[in-house]
Each structure stands twice: as C-alpha cells, then as structure tokens.
Amino acid sequence: MHSISPEELLKAAVEISATAAAIPMRYFRSDLAIEDKADESPVTIADRETEKHIRAAIAERFPSHGIFGEEFGKSGEGSEFTWIVDPIDGTRSFITGVPLFGMLIAVMQGDEAVAGIIRMPALGECIAGCRGGRTTWNGTPVRCRTTRDLAEAWIIINEGNQMVTREPARLARLMQAGRTRRFLNDCYPFALLAMGRIDAVVDFDLQPYDYMAAVPVIEAAGGIITDWHGAPLGLTSDGSVLAAATPEIHAELLALLR
Numbered sequence: 001m002h003s004i005s006p007e008e009l010l011k012a013a014v015e016i017s018a019t020a021a022a023i024p025m026r027y028f029r030s031d032l033a034i035e036d037k038a039d040e041s042p043v044t045i046a047d048r049e050t051e052k053h054i055r056a057a058i059a060e061r062f063p064s065h066g067i068f069g070e071e072f073g074k075s076g077e078g079s080e081f082t083w084i085v086d087p088i089d090g091t092r093s094f095i096t097g098v099p100l101f102g103m104l105i106a107v108m109q110g111d112e113a114v115a116g117i118i119r120m121p122a123l124g125e126c127i128a129g130c131r132g133g134r135t136t137w138n139g140t141p142v143r144c145r146t147t148r149d150l151a152e153a154w155i156i157i158n159e160g161n162q163m164v165t166r167e168p169a170r171l172a173r174l175m176q177a178g179r180t181r182r183f184l185n186d187c188y189p190f191a192l193l194a195m196g197r198i199d200a201v202v203d204f205d206l207q208p209y210d211y212m213a214a215v216p217v218i219e220a221a222g223g224i225i226t227d228w229h230g231a232p233l234g235l236t237s238d239g240s241v242l243a244a245a246t247p248e249i250h251a252e253l254l255a256l257l258r
Contacts, residue, residue, distance in 0.1 A: 004062075004081070006130035006216075009107040010115040013083075014128050016057040017103050021121040023050045024088055028122060029097045042091050047071055050087035054105070058083050068235075070209045082108045086209040090186030099123055102187040106212035111234055116213035118191045127191040129220030135194050142195045144223040144245035150252040153178040153199035156189040163204055173256045174202060190214040193243055194221040200249050202257070203241040208234075211241050218243050224250045228257045 027046040034042050051071045058067055062083075066076035069085040076082070083105060088094050090101035099122035106116040115130040127142070129135035135142055147153050155174070157163065160183040163171040175181060178199070187210070189201040194217050203211070211225075215233055218225045224247060227233060228240035242257060244250035 006107075006109075006114040007133055009081070010117070010128055010130040010133065010216075012061055013105045013107060013115055013117045014126060016054055016061075017105055017117055017119045017126065019057065020050055020053045020087070021103060021119055023053055024094065024101070024103075025121050028094065028099075032095060034095055042095060043071065044088075044091065044095060046094065047088045047091060050103070051085060054085050054087060058085075068209065070207070080109060084108060084113075084209050084212045086187075086213075089210060093186060100184070100186060100188045102191075104187055104209060104213040106215065108212065108235075113212045113215040113233075116216040118187050118194075118213055118217055120188060120191070125191070127194055127217055129194065129217040131216055131220070133220055135217055135221035137191075137195050142221060144193060144218070144221045145196045145199055146246060147199045148246050148248040150177055150249055151179065153249050154197075155181045155200045155202065155253075156184050156192070156198055157181055158183075158185055158189060158201060158203040159205055167204065170257055174253075177253065177256055187214065190218060190225075190243060193223060193245060194218050196221075196245075199246075200244040200253055201241070202253065203243075204239070206239040206241055208237070211237075211239075214241075214243065226250070226254075228254070230254050 024046045032044045066079035066082035068074045086104040094101040103119040106113045117128040119126045155178040225243040
C-alpha cells in the first residue's frame, strides 16, 4: 500500500485551500448575518460554507482520513491521518473588513503535524511547510531570521486585549523585551515569522485549529514553536503558544513567560 508523504499531503492542502479561498472572498466586505457561538465567538455563513467545501474536498481525495474542523467538529476518529481545519481564522477581522483573516489547514499523522498551510485569501498569499521539507511563500522558499539577541528582536503579541486582563504580569514583562513590539491577532504573525519578517510571536488562549497549521510551517522554516512551558504543541495543549526564529530568542522569551 502506498504511503502518503508529507510533501504529497502538503500539495493536496495547498490545492484544496486554493479552491476554497474563493468562498470567503465572495462574502468579504458585504453585509453578513453574524451569529454568536456558545463561546461567544462570531460565525458567519462564509465560515460554514468554506469548511463544508474543504471537508468535501478532503473526503473526495482521502476518504479514510479524519477531519477536525472548527465549525463542524470531528469525523473519522481513529484514522492514521487527521486534517485540522479553521476555514476563517480571524472571523472578527473578516466581518470588520480587515484583510488579515486566514485559512488554516494542518495534516496530522498520529500526534505529529506533518504538513500545514496558512493561506491569506484577501492578500493572495499562501505560506506552506511540511516535515522534512521547506517552507514556501507562494512557492518561493523562505526562512526564519537569525536574530539571537532578544534586545534586537521584533516581537508580535497576539490577543493583547485578553492578556492585559488575564495575564497582566506576563504582558508587562513582554512589553520590556525586544527592539520593538506590535499587537496583532490571528494567524498572520506566524506567517510573518516563517517569512523572516519578525523574530517571535506570543499567543494565548488558542484551540488546536488555531495553531497546529503553524507548527510545520515554522519548523520547516527553521524556527521553534512550543507552548509557554516549552512543550511541543498537540491536540491537548493548553492554548498558549510561543514561536521564535532561533533557540536563543525562544529561550529568553520562555524565561519571561514562566
């Protein structure tokens, strides 16, 4: 039986996401009905239609694979391969007309994310990486930066609005670190890290479909991504994420977060 390689899975994820990207763009900056889910996060018809399209495309190509999506949960549990899908990462950005919403797809083999893509439909960008391969931006190889001194690092802090109330001491320490700090949200900072534009991303209160795609993307670009305790990320992680371009930057930020 033919074993599927990470490269083949990545190619499929890129192709599936490319066709799916047209769906949110049909709705972007239009008047949409917005619902609140049980966790008070917003959802729209664009989220659901996009995930349905992705799930159907996965099922057609890989009928034996499992799927775990933000909007429609889990199917095919117990499969060797599981696709982790966030159809619109950054629905708040999407519904307010900010073009920094993304589409996240990871493929896990057992407990390991072996392929991942961060697609930005409104920007026309796709950042893709897999185990044993390279990370690319629209097909062009990219790498993380080589900064080793935290004092020279460019840092993005995600979910700052939550950290200011729930993790004020940690946030205060982070605000003294690095050469400069920016507040953003959602997945694009992880793409910027892999593309060599920044040195670190600190994120908070995430679900697996928010972070698993970033793991192979950043690791294949030469970076490091863990939780705030330094442990590898998986489906049962606590939702904290620290990603850095080099071991030195990662270690220094990890010390600040502990």
